[in-house]
Amino acid sequence: MQIRxxxxxxxxxxxxRSGLRFLLWLGRRQLGGQIxxxxxxxxxxxxxxxxxxxxxxxxxxxxxRSGTRLALAGGLIALATVGIAVGDTMLHRTAxxxxxxxxxxxxxxxxxxxxxxGSALTRRVAAGEVVAVSTADVEKIGWFxxxxxxxxxxxxxxxxxxxxxxVYQPALGVVIAIGVPVLALGVLPLLPRATRLADVQREKxxxxxxxxxxxxxxxxxxxxxxxxELFLTRYRRASQEVREAxxxxxxxxxxxxxxxxxxxxxxxxxxxxxxxxxxxxGRISVGELVTVYSxxxxxxxxxxxxxxxxxxxxxxxxxxxRAARVLSLERASGVSGGSGVSGGSGSSRAATAxxxxxxxxxxxxxxxxxxxxxxxAGTLTAVVCGDPDxxxxxxxxxxxxxxxxxxxxxxxxxxxxLDDLPREAARTAVLVQDKDPVLLSGSLTELLDVPASGAVxxxxxxxxxxxxxxxxxxxxxxxxxxxxxxxxTERGRSLSGGQRQRLALARSLVTDPEVLVLDEPTSAVDSHxxxxxxxxxxxxxxxxxxxxxxxxPLLLDRADRVVLVHDGEVTAVGVxxxxxxxxxxxxxxxxxxxxxxxxxxxxxxxxxxxDQIEETA
Numbered sequence: 142m143q144i145r146x147x148x149x150x151x152x153x154x155x156x157x158r159s160g161l162r163f164l165l166w167l168g169r170r171q172l173g174g175q176i177x178x179x180x181x182x183x184x185x186x187x188x189x190x191x192x193x194x195x196x197x198x199x200x201x202x203x204x205x206r207s208g209t210r211l212a213l214a215g216g217l218i219a220l221a222t223v224g225i226a227v228g229d230t231m232l233h234r235t236a237x238x239x240x241x242x243x244x245x246x247x248x249x250x251x252x253x254x255x256x257x258x259g260s261a262l263t264r265r266v267a268a269g270e271v272v273a274v275s276t277a278d279v280e281k282i283g284w285f286x287x288x289x290x291x292x293x294x295x296x297x298x299x300x301x302x303x304x305x306x307x308v309y310q311p312a313l314g315v316v317i318a319i320g321v322p323v324l325a326l327g328v329l330p331l332l333p334r335a336t337r338l339a340d341v342q343r344e345k346x347x348x349x350x351x352x353x354x355x356x357x358x359x360x361x362x363x364x365x366x367x368x369x370e371l372f373l374t375r376y377r378r379a380s381q382e383v384r385e386a387x388x389x390x391x392x393x394x395x396x397x398x399x400x401x402x403x404x405x406x407x408x409x410x411x412x413x414x415x416x417x418x419x420x421x422x423g424r425i426s427v428g429e430l431v432t433v434y435s436x437x438x439x440x441x442x443x444x445x446x447x448x449x450x451x452x453x454x455x456x457x458x459x460x461x462x463r464a465a466r467v468l469s470l471e472r473a474s475g476v477s478g479g480s481g482v483s484g485g486s487g488s489s490r491a492a493t494a495x496x497x498x499x500x501x502x503x504x505x506x507x508x509x510x511x512x513x514x515x516x517x518a519g520t521l522t523a524v525v526c527g528d529p530d531x532x533x534x535x536x537x538x539x540x541x542x543x544x545x546x547x548x549x550x551x552x553x554x555x556x557x558x559l560d561d562l563p564r565e566a567a568r569t570a571v572l573v574q575d576k577d578p579v580l581l582s583g584s585l586t587e588l589l590d591v592p593a594s595g596a597v598x599x600x601x602x603x604x605x606x607x608x609x610x611x612x613x614x615x616x617x618x619x620x621x622x623x624x625x626x627x628x629x630t631e632r633g634r635s636l637s638g639g640q641r642q643r644l645a646l647a648r649s650l651v652t653d654p655e656v657l658v659l660d661e662p663t664s665a666v667d668s669h670x671x672x673x674x675x676x677x678x679x680x681x682x683x684x685x686x687x688x689x690x691x692x693x694p695l696l697l698d699r700a701d702r703v704v705l706v707h708d709g710e711v712t713a714v715g716v717x718x719x720x721x722x723x724x725x726x727x728x729x730x731x732x733x734x735x736x737x738x739x740x741x742x743x744x745x746x747x748x749x750x751x752d753q754i755e756e757t758a
Contacts, residue, residue, distance in 0.1 A: 143238065143242075144238055144241055144242065147241075147242065147245050148245060148249055149245070149246060149249055152246045152249040152250050152253070153166075153170055153246070153250075155167075155250055155465075155468055157465040157466075157468045157469040158465075158469075159462070159465060160458050160459070160460075160461035160462030160463075160464075160465050161458070161461070162465075163461045163464060163465040163468075164282065164285060164286065164457065164458075164461045167243055167246065167247070167282065167286050168286055168289060170246065171239055171242065171243055171286060174235060174238055174239040174242065174290075175239065175289065175290045176290075177235045178232060178235040178236050178239055178287070178290035178291065178294070179290045179293050179294050179297075181228050181231040181232040181235055181294075182228070182232050182290060182291050182293075182294025182295065182298075183228075183294045183297055183298060184224055184227070184228035184231075184232075185224070185225060185228025185229045185232050185294070186228075186294055186295055186297075186298035186442075186443050187224070187228075187298055187301070188221045188222075188223075188224030188225040188228055189221075189225055189439055189442060189443075190298060190301075190302050190436060190439055190440070190443075191217065191220075191221040191224070192218060192221050192222075192225075192435065192439065193431075193432050193433075193434075193435030193436040193438075193439060194217070194309075194432050194436075195214050195215075195217040195218035195221055196214075196218070196431060196432070196435055197428045197429060197430075197431040197432025197433075197435065198210065198213070198214040198217065198428060198432070199211055199214035199215065199218070199428075200427060200428045200431045201426055201427065201428025201429070201431075202214055202428075204426070204427055204428065232291065232294075235290075236287045236288075236290070236291060237287070239283075239286060239287035239290065240283040240284060240286070240287040241283065243282065243283040243286040243287065244279045244280060244282070244283035247279045247282055247283070247464060248275065248279055250468055251271075251274060251275055251279075251464070251467060251468065254467060254468050254470065255271070257564065258470055259542055261537070261542060262467075262470070265470055266466070266467055266470070270347055270350075270351055270463065270467075271467065272350060272351075273346070273347045273350045273351070273463070274460070274463050274464050274467055277346075277350075277460070278460035278461075278463055278464055279460075279464075281453075281456045281457045281460040282457050282460050282461055282464060284453050284456070284457060285450075285453040285454055285456075285457035285461075288446070288449055288450050288453040289450065291446055291449075292446045292447065292449070292450040294443075294446075295443035295444070295445075295446035295447070296443075296446075296447075298443050299321060299325070299440060299443050299444065302436060302440060303317060303318050303321055306318070306433060306436060309429070309432070309433075310425060310429050310432075310433055312415075312419055312424060312425065313412060313415065313416055313419070313425070313429075313430075313433045314433075316408075316411060316412060316415060317408070317412065317433070317436075317437060320408040320411065320412075321408075321440065321444075323404065323408075324401070324404045324405055324408060324440075324444055325444060325447050327400055327401075327404050328397045328400050328401060328447075328448065328451070331393065331396060331397050331400070332397075332451050332455070334393060335390070335393040335394060335397060335451075335452075335455060336454075336455040336458070338386070338389050338390040338393050339390050339452075339455040339456055339459075340455075340458070340459050341386050341389075341390075342383065342386040342387050342389075342390045343456070343459040343460065344459065345379070345382050345383045345386045346383050346386075346387075347463070348379060349376070349379040349380055349382075349383050352372075352375060352376055352379050353376060394452060397448060397451075398448065401441075401444065401445070401447075401448055405437070405438075405440070405441045405444070408437060409434070409437055409438060412433060412434060412437050413430075413434060416430040416433060416434065417430070502566050502569050502570045502655060503554045503555040503556075503557040503562070503566075503570060503655075504518065504554070504555050504570075504655055505518050505554060505555025505556065506518050506553075506554075506555065506686075507539065507552065507553070507554050507571070507656050507686055507688065508552070508553045508554075509535075509538060509539060509552045509553075510549075510550040510551075510552075510553065511538065511549040511550060511709070512535065512538075512706055512709055512710055512711055513710055513711040514535070514539075514704055514706065514711055515704075515711075516656070516686055516688045516702075517686075517701075517702065518555075518686050519684050519685065519686060520686065520687075520701040520702055521678075521679055521682065521687045521689070521699070521700050521701045521702075522686075522687070522688050522689070522700060522701065522702045522703075522704060523688075523689045523690075523691060523696060523697045523700035523702070523703045523704070523717075524688060524689070524690045524691075524703075524704050524706055525691070525692055525697070525703065525704070525705050525706065525727060525730055525731065526690065526692075526706045526707075526730075527707065527726070527729075527730045529576075529661075531706070531709065532660060532661070532690040532706075533575060533576060533660060533690075535690065535706065536573055536575060536658050536660040536690050537573065537575075538552055539552055539571065539573065539656075539658045539688060540559075540571050540572070540573035540658055541559030541560060541562075541567050541571060542573070554570055554571065554655070554656065559571065569654065569655070570654060570655045570656060571654060571655070571656045571658065572649060572652055572654035572656070572657050572658065573658040573660070574645060574646065574649045574657075574658070574659050574660065574662065575660050576660050576661050576664070578641070578642070578645030578646075578648075578649075579632055579645075580629055580631075580632055580633035580636075580641055580644060580645060581631070582628075582629060582630055582631040582632075583628070583629060584625065584626050584627060584628060584629065585612075585615060585624060585625045585626070585627060585629060585644075586599075586625045586626060588629060588644065588648060589602070589603075589647065589648055589651050591648060591651060591652055592652065593651050593652045593653055594652070594653040594654075595653075596653050597650055597651050597652075597653040597681065598651075599625075599647070599651055601650075601681060602647040602648070602650035602651040602681070603647045604677065605647070605650055605674070605677030605678055605680070605681040606643045606644070606646040606647040606650060606674060606677065606678075607643060607666075607670050607673050607674050607677060608640075608643050608644060608647055610640070611624075611636070611640045611643060611644060612624040614636070614640070615627035615629075618635070629644075637665075638665040639665040639666040639667075639670070641665075642662065642663070642664070642665045642666065643666065643670075643674070646659070646662050646674070646678075650678070650681060650682075653685070654685075655685065655686065656685075656686040656687075656688065657682065657685065657686070657687045657688070658688045658689075658690070659678075659687070659688070659689045659690065659691075660690045661690060661691055661693075662674070662678075662689065662691070663675075663691070663693060663695075663696065664691075664693075668695060671693060671695045671696070672695045675695055675696045675698075675699040676699065679699050692730050692731055694717065694731055694732075697717040697731065698717045698718070700716070700717065701716075702714065702715075702716070703715060703716055703717050703720055703727075705720065705724060705726060705727045705730075707726055712724075712726065713726070713727055717731075
């Protein structure tokens, strides 16, 4: 795989049983690139280690006053130089390719898992951790995978050089064969502590990232309640903890680096001391001593990769563990025995819904066996829950994507369990817009360019969602006065809450799914706008099944059917005005009556019934 061929058509199915297994799986998937990098690495390191032999050969030629041998030494040095240049260039090229393609594979896997989990992801993993895994952790994982081939090339070169020195000059070769393993393994006692300190640093950095992400996401609310200083203090404390952990980790790695400088220096001293004695005794020549000395000095270069692979592993291990944890998350499903994939993907699932309805997409009534909720096909059904959280969970169930496995029967659409449908078919059939829909950055045209049936135009959806003032504001912000091309900032932060909510509603309406589930779609707009939106949605969705989770009287009054859900079960069904007069629980939720007001209302109803009995008598 080359960089130009990205993205992968299929990034594969990762082994996420542990962080180490995930790293090994990535390495196997990059086997071709690893072999190429290994080959170029061996060429590069071998060429570097050939220089000492050329230099020693040249020194001995000068001592012996041999022009022919000096010319041969020059040719050997020139050949080694070419090998160094070519090997280093191609090693860098293949290593960077391995790094980038590994990182791209991990990012594709994370993106695929995010799309499958949808809004359930941030309920099971902190948003800051997801950000950390998708950015810094991906780089560290790629670093380790590409460093493996360079380390293997360096290790192979070290072994070959030691064997060559034993053959070339056995007296000094024995010293080197004993000393090099000490150099390579001398830092091993320090690595466990260094790894623990690196893990602590990564953990604290991840928590700081989570805190920063949560703070930025809730900045407007924090300013409203005056909590900026509190969260700033918390972030300062977390930042200082990260700094202190990083300093402790850096000290340990500095000690490891110092040891790797000290030990080769001691080996060089031993080689020179012993070699000078051998020269004085006439057992070796000056050129041979120069060759061995130069070889030992240059061995420190490939030995550096032993330190790098240890550092890369210690930093990538917690990153791989976090990535494996996210990738191991599965969609919650009911007990229908289906495939476990189903409709909706998050804030406004229009972003991941599939295109036009296919013959395999079921149609008909939407029914939830767990609560008894029935939404007849082609009607506007309003659902009232006293608990907003319960309403959110019900909305997730209706879309077939509960945040956690609940062991309850799957929701049925036309008698077909959503859990038994392929994800694409389920998302085409049922679209869920939750309470806090997310607007991605880009133009309004890009925002509304979502997979859709094509039956609803962006203009019609914007009109139904009462986005006229939003278009005016965007036209003023645009360079050419065209609201459709005006930029929308990330999460729509440049817009008010009501404007964001209406644009998200328009995006969902454009998709035109078989069933549209809206959770409090008008909670941030005024009553006049809300009334017009209710009429617009009712008209635009005529003939389609629409379920609105709300307690707004304006929306409830325009619904074909109103259902009251209490403690997870349907307790009353009717129309708004009928339930308002006959069902105390419904009246309490919709009118926000207190317990005392409910008792007073009940007394009035009892008096009215008593009057009717007396008149009848």
